[in-house]
Amino acid sequence: MTVIIVGGGVAGFQAAAACRGAWPEKPVTLVDRENEMGYYRALLPQFMAGALPEGRLFFPPAKNDPLLTFRPGLRAVSLERADRKLMLSNGEALAYDRLVLAHGGDAYLPGILADSSCRGVFTVRNLTQARAAKTWMKDHRNVLIFGGSLVAVKTAIHLRQAGFSVAIVVRRGQVLLRALTPEAAALVEGHLQRLDIQLFVNSPLEEITSKNGNIAAIKAGGRWIDCDTLLVAVGTVADTAFLEGSGLLDDGRLVVSPTLQTADPRIFAAGDVAVLAPLAGEEISPNTWPQAVNQGRLAGQNLYRTPPLPLPDLTRINALDLHGLALVILGPPQEGMEVIVQERPEEGLRRELFIVGGKVVGGALIGDISGAGALHALIHAVRPFEGRTMALLRPRLGRVIPFSGRRVSRRALLLSSRG
Numbered sequence: 001m002t003v004i005i006v007g008g009g010v011a012g013f014q015a016a017a018a019c020r021g022a023w024p025e026k027p028v029t030l031v032d033r034e035n036e037m038g039y040y041r042a043l044l045p046q047f048m049a050g051a052l053p054e055g056r057l058f059f060p061p062a063k064n065d066p067l068l069t070f071r072p073g074l075r076a077v078s079l080e081r082a083d084r085k086l087m088l089s090n091g092e093a094l095a096y097d098r099l100v101l102a103h104g105g106d107a108y109l110p111g112i113l114a115d116s117s118c119r120g121v122f123t124v125r126n127l128t129q130a131r132a133a134k135t136w137m138k139d140h141r142n143v144l145i146f147g148g149s150l151v152a153v154k155t156a157i158h159l160r161q162a163g164f165s166v167a168i169v170v171r172r173g174q175v176l177l178r179a180l181t182p183e184a185a186a187l188v189e190g191h192l193q194r195l196d197i198q199l200f201v202n203s204p205l206e207e208i209t210s211k212n213g214n215i216a217a218i219k220a221g222g223r224w225i226d227c228d229t230l231l232v233a234v235g236t237v238a239d240t241a242f243l244e245g246s247g248l249l250d251d252g253r254l255v256v257s258p259t260l261q262t263a264d265p266r267i268f269a270a271g272d273v274a275v276l277a278p279l280a281g282e283e284i285s286p287n288t289w290p291q292a293v294n295q296g297r298l299a300g301q302n303l304y305r306t307p308p309l310p311l312p313d314l315t316r317i318n319a320l321d322l323h324g325l326a327l328v329i330l331g332p333p334q335e336g337m338e339v340i341v342q343e344r345p346e347e348g349l350r351r352e353l354f355i356v357g358g359k360v361v362g363g364a365l366i367g368d369i370s371g372a373g374a375l376h377a378l379i380h381a382v383r384p385f386e387g388r389t390m391a392l393l394r395p396r397l398g399r400v401i402p403f404s405g406r407r408v409s410r411r412a413l414l415l416s417s418r419g
Contacts, residue, residue, distance in 0.1 A: 003019055008032030014297040047130055048158070049161065100267075101273055107124070109123065144231070148176060184350050191324075216228065254274055260274065260295060295311065327366050328369045334354060337355060353375070
């Protein structure tokens with residue numbers, strides 16, 4: 001029997017690599033519904049804007065491994081746990097000894113868009129949609145992005161730098177609603193506006209109109225906004241339909257233990273589809289690239305480990321360069337938190353930490369990301385806020401610290417689980 005991994009994204013690839021490294025005698029089959037697998041989903045905005053060739057989207061090719069099999073273009077349709085079989089869309093039944101579910105989710109489409117047949121509407125989620133959007137936008141350059149997520153903001157910036165007319169429509173609150181305080185988000189919004197990106201916040205989608213079958217405008221927040229391309233980036237919905245009746249779901253959610261095991265100890269889950277139930281505290285869905293990397297790797301290593309090890313890091317660090325504005329998200333705002341701030345608004349700089357129960361649980365660094373690694377390590381270690389923490393939070397005197405221009409240093413910041 002073999003190890004089956006469902007999902008060809010970063011979590012699935014990390015699980016496959018970790019399993020082959022830790023258990024070299026175990027054959028692994030990687031299944032994905034897309035026709036291509038193993039690409040950097042986070043780079044799709046650059047690809048759509050024409051700033052990155054398609055070939056650079058893909059992970060470095062794996063060495064020839066006779067015990068590693070790729071099965072693209074196949075969707076999982078059901079799971080028969082009693083027989084340890086995964087049923088595929090082509091009618092095939094794959095027998096497994098261990099199973100890793102790392103298939104992520106589907107792009108969320110508000111009902112009014114899901115029911116529309118307008119041309120020119122695309123989700124920012126997978127390579128198939130990104131290719132179609134890129135082709136369409138060659139002749140349709142008035143782009144409206146619906147959503148205030150990191151993906152939405154990145155897409156807007158890359159398209160604007162490529163010369164597109166760009167507007168962002170946010171259903172409620174602010175951009176990066178779940179990641180930043182209103183004050184921090186205001187700095188990001190001001191930066192976007194200086195880049196000549198229009199912003200419409202607190203603007204729920206109400207109507208759409210078309211011309212000759214093509215998207216022409218949307219009505220949001222009581223106003224009509226013209227566009228000839230609509231990109232939707234409002235999040236994802238976990239793909240759990242094929243797991244109905246399997247006994248793995250808890251109120252429709254795929255909840256896993258700290259060791260990434262589901263209700264069936266032979267079945268693991270990682271990445272966007274997994275809801276983590278830590279030893280103490282509420283369930284969380286980190287949904288960041290670094291977490292997908294770490295979870296996939298641990299799932300692969302834990303498949304035959306006795307006892308399996310718990311995920312060492314539940315923090316949700318993320319980092320990006322918004323065309324001149326450096327941003328590190330150390331962890332999202334939480335209910336009942338105290339916010340400790342160091343800022344220089346005139347320089348577009350704000351550094352904040354979130355304190356709950358005397359401990360640092362999150363924060364954001366905008367404009368000056370110095371000390372990000374040390375602050376992340378502090379959060380990971382669950383240490384109390386104290387004087388030396390304030391020293392770390394203070395901005396560097398006299399200058400703003402940008403991202404390094406060297407790719408390797410940025411990758412280290414993004415992918416390190418230790419800060």
